[in-house]
Amino acid sequence: RATRGGEEVRGYVPSMGQIFMRRFQMVTQFRQSLEDGQVSVHYQPKVSLPNRHVQGVEALVRWQHPEFGKLDPDEFVPAVEAAGLIGVLTSFVLEQALRRVRKWLDEGLRISAAVNLSVRNLADAEFPAKVSAALGRFDVPPELLTFELTESGVMSDPQRALPILRELHALGIVLAVDDFGTGYSSLAYLRQLPVDQVKIDKSFVLGMGTDLGDLAVVRSIVELGHSLGLTVVAEGVEEDIARDQLEAMGCDVAQGYLISRPLSEERLEAWLQARTAR
Numbered sequence: 001r002a003t004r005g006g007e008e009v010r011g012y013v014p015s016m017g018q019i020f021m022r023r024f025q026m027v028t029q030f031r032q033s034l035e036d037g038q039v040s041v042h043y044q045p046k047v048s049l050p051n052r053h054v055q056g057v058e059a060l061v062r063w064q065h066p067e068f069g070k071l072d073p074d075e076f077v078p079a080v081e082a083a084g085l086i087g088v089l090t091s092f093v094l095e096q097a098l099r100r101v102r103k104w105l106d107e108g109l110r111i112s113a114a115v116n117l118s119v120r121n122l123a124d125a126e127f128p129a130k131v132s133a134a135l136g137r138f139d140v141p142p143e144l145l146t147f148e149l150t151e152s153g154v155m156s157d158p159q160r161a162l163p164i165l166r167e168l169h170a171l172g173i174v175l176a177v178d179d180f181g182t183g184y185s186s187l188a189y190l191r192q193l194p195v196d197q198v199k200i201d202k203s204f205v206l207g208m209g210t211d212l213g214d215l216a217v218v219r220s221i222v223e224l225g226h227s228l229g230l231t232v233v234a235e236g237v238e239e240d241i242a243r244d245q246l247e248a249m250g251c252d253v254a255q256g257y258l259i260s261r262p263l264s265e266e267r268l269e270a271w272l273q274a275r276t277a278r
């Protein structure tokens with residue numbers, strides 16, 4: 001961590017006060033940084049197995065901070081959440097993603113976009129109406145939008161989250177459980193959630209080549225997911241062998257550095273062109 005962010009020097013460990021100040025700055029500057037164009041959305045392609053068609057992209061937020069350098073979402077999303085600004089962040093990412101999908105539709109391409117939600121988005125009773133309005137504004141069919149939620153997120157306040165999830169699902173939006181396998185009550189509650197997809201956590205996918213335990217977890221999530229009628233997505237696919245194993249197990253979709261790293265808009269367009277030209 002100490003080497004991240006342009007200003008910091010290797011081996012330099014910030015004090016608690018400095019960490020606090022940095023978080024405070026991030027939070028107070030966040031809205032302005034959106035307007036200033038410091039925050040952008042990168043996209044990581046996902047391909048269907050076994051045909052390897054580009055099925056969708058996951059939108060991943062980035063912040064090029066003038067003082068702290070390039071910030072990863074793990075460094076600022078929690079601070080933005082805690083400050084009550086997640087609605088602002090999610091709307092920004094959603095708009096960017098829907099604009100992309102619209103552009104592709106205009107070019108005759110059907111590629112879906114997945115947006116990560118925070119549990120706090122599900123505490124906003126107006127959220128489904130806002131999403132519905134955004135879909136209408138860009139004239140994007142709801143099935144080309146996926147929301148990814150972590151199981152811990154949903155289960156921290158199911159009473160509140162469930163009605164919102166049901167509304168989103170009723171709109172026709174695809175719902176995915178992210179980081180699947182890392183929580184506690186995975187199997188029992190999955191049936192009760194209005195979800196269409198499970199994303200196997202990358203820790204298992206990264207480990208499956210060397211760890212039989214991880215391989216067994218991946219295999220059982222694929223089986224469980226399919227027996228519940230869900231689409232199964234594997235993230236963290238870095239090696240050919242992992243993709244081949246996933247394909248053999250019948251996993252539906254693969255995402256990871258093997259296929260592509262998350263890319264800026266421009267680089268994604270070039271990547272898509274190179275791919276469809278083949």
Ligand code: C2E
Nearest residue numbers: 060061072073074077093116117118236237238256257262
């Ligand atoms: P996530 O949703 O689990 O996203 C997947 C993360 O794994 C991304 O990190 C991605 O760059 C990384 N990744 C993709 N393929 C591979 C691979 O093959 N190997 C390895 N080792 N890693 C891979 P990133 O972009 O740093 O995002 C981290 C987390 O930040 C995300 O985890 C998500 O929870 C959160 N996040 C990102 N964008 C947003 C956003 O717009 N809103 C919210 N609420 N959270 C976001």
Ligand code: CA
Nearest residue numbers: 058116148178
């Ligand atoms: Ca995700």
Ligand code: CA
Nearest residue numbers: 178179201235
């Ligand atoms: Ca994940």
Ligand code: CA
Nearest residue numbers: 150178179202
């Ligand atoms: Ca994660």
